[in-house]
Amino acid sequence: xxxxxxxxxxxxxxxxxxxxxxxxxxxxxxxxxxxxxxxxxxxxxxxxxxxxxxxxxxxxxxxxxxxxxxxxxxxxxxxxxxxxxxxxxxxxxxxxxxxxxxxxxxxxxxxxxxxxxxxxxxxxxxxxxxxxxxxxxxxxxxxxxxxxxxxxxxxxxxxxxxxxxxxxxxxxxxxxxxxxxxxxxxxxxxxxxxxxxxxxxxxxxxxxxxxxxxxxxxxxxxxxxxxxxxxxxxxxxxxxxxxxxxxxxxxxxxxxxxxxx
Amino acid sequence: xxxxxxxxxxxxxxxxxxxxxxxxxxxxxxxxxxxxxxxxxxxxxxxxxxxxxxxxxxxxxxxxxxxxxxxxxxxxxxxxxxxxxxxxxxxxxxxxxxxxxxxxxxxxxxxxxxxxxxxxxxxxxxxxxxxxxxxxxxxxxxxxxxxxxxxxxxxxxxxxxxxxxxxxxxxxxxxxxxxxxxxxxxxxxxxxxxxxxxxxxxxxxxxxxxxxxxxxxxxxxxxxxxxxxxxxxxxxxxxxxxxxxxxxxxxxxxxxxx
Numbered sequence: 001x002x003x004x005x006x007x008x009x010x011x012x013x014x015x016x017x018x019x020x021x022x023x024x025x026x027x028x029x030x031x032x033x034x035x036x037x038x039x040x041x042x043x044x045x046x047x048x049x050x051x052x053x054x055x056x057x058x059x060x061x062x063x064x065x066x067x068x069x070x071x072x073x074x075x076x077x078x079x080x081x082x083x084x085x086x087x088x089x090x091x092x093x094x095x096x097x098x099x100x101x102x103x104x105x106x107x108x109x110x111x112x113x114x115x116x117x118x119x120x121x122x123x124x125x126x127x128x129x130x131x132x133x134x135x136x137x138x139x140x141x142x143x144x145x146x147x148x149x150x151x152x153x154x155x156x157x158x159x160x161x162x163x164x165x166x167x168x169x170x171x172x173x174x175x176x177x178x179x180x181x182x183x184x185x186x187x188x189x190x191x192x193x194x195x196x197x198x199x200x201x202x203x204x205x206x207x208x209x210x211x212x213x214x215x216x217x218x219x220x221x222x223x224x225x226x227x228x229x230x231x232x233x234x235x236x237x238x239x240x241x242x243x244x245x246x247x248x249x250x251x252x253x254x255x256x257x258x259x260x261x
Numbered sequence: 262x263x264x265x266x267x268x269x270x271x272x273x274x275x276x277x278x279x280x281x282x283x284x285x286x287x288x289x290x291x292x293x294x295x296x297x298x299x300x301x302x303x304x305x306x307x308x309x310x311x312x313x314x315x316x317x318x319x320x321x322x323x324x325x326x327x328x329x330x331x332x333x334x335x336x337x338x339x340x341x342x343x344x345x346x347x348x349x350x351x352x353x354x355x356x357x358x359x360x361x362x363x364x365x366x367x368x369x370x371x372x373x374x375x376x377x378x379x380x381x382x383x384x385x386x387x388x389x390x391x392x393x394x395x396x397x398x399x400x401x402x403x404x405x406x407x408x409x410x411x412x413x414x415x416x417x418x419x420x421x422x423x424x425x426x427x428x429x430x431x432x433x434x435x436x437x438x439x440x441x442x443x444x445x446x447x448x449x450x451x452x453x454x455x456x457x458x459x460x461x462x463x464x465x466x467x468x469x470x471x472x473x474x475x476x477x478x479x480x481x482x483x484x485x486x487x488x489x490x491x492x493x494x495x496x497x498x499x500x501x502x503x504x505x506x507x508x509x510x511x512x513x514x515x516x517x518x519x
Contacts, residue, residue, distance in 0.1 A: 159347075159349075161345055161347055161349055162349055162351070164313075164318050164343075164345070165345065165349050166366060167317070167318050168316045168317065168318060168341070168342065168343040169362070169363045169366040169367065169414070170338070170339070170366065170367065171366045175366055179351075179362070179365075179366070180351075183351065183353055258353075260352070260353045260354075260355075260394060261352055261353050
């Protein structure tokens, strides 16, 4: 198992992919240098816009507090994402398998996306309190959608002739779902999971913003009135880093599961 | 001889904009044990629909399908295997896993199925490629894997829906030779649907012509050429005669909705 994962990773580093990894890093580095020089020239105060060096300094100085709140946010995002995937797969299968569900439930799921999450978050606070559960629910609400929509699109994309073939083998509905529809939908599902993994961090921050006493979202919120701009920027950098990690994990999962496709 | 399969006054129609349209009606034919028959006709005349009905995929039709003397209720039949035009291999399964798909669905012992498939690989020209994935196989090899998958089901009747039409002509003639020997060795009875006249003459004992208005089976040719059949200077004439007769007959009965 680990060997296969290792091989997959190795393969993607061997094939001249080095350049595609190094190129964006060089660009980021150049932009940071321009930023730093700009700050030096215009002598911008730190509370307005801190320099990259100052932000980096802040990350090192406040590493304990940042680390503690990062874990909270990452925890909420991860469990929310996992729950969103599980629910997305269950709903996807139900909606695909039953015409009635497609007619009744599916439009509601789409309609639910038109409600701004930030407007629902305060309601959740009233219903389930300011604990971790309200954040996980926000993450689920935001991440569930790409999972379920992609999965259903994938199910529908499966070639009807395969289904026909399995019927002549006397396959049951469940067998057709497992052997044909699900494997055909897997690439779609994994695309959905990649999108969901990034939005899960956004969900957690929104949840913390509305009502919380911990997490990076909360840290940004309380740093703002105190003009702790470096700390806000440090939190933002870490949030984006966490999103990249979750995305990379989904990407690895995709490469691993689709290795024979 | 036993009639393995009998089709009686088969008809199929569908509703389009509240108008009942008939694809074909009153189709009658039979298939003897270890016989190969071809159904030939222009595209869109409903050849594939007939196979869909016999295989049980299509359940909305008129008439009767009788398999081994019993009116087939068409649910959970275990006498008919159906090979479609596309090879329909699953890209994430290797040759071995693809070939035992049917056995897997029928919940047969996995190790035994694998052994069975491995034993047949050389005969199917697939020796040593059991771990290869479909994307690495040629069109002919893919079609042979698809054939193996059908043969492994051990069902006496095989329905073939233009299985060679997607292959290039050289691969196709190779496959023709190979398939006729495989069918003989495995004692299969076959209904082949095609629009390739040469293929029909080469492979079948009888050729049924579909056409007319309304579409039905309007002519039947018995092909009396000794097997194994290869086009050679000796039988060039007789091949050509059959091909010409069938072609003439097809043109005479072109349905007027084409």
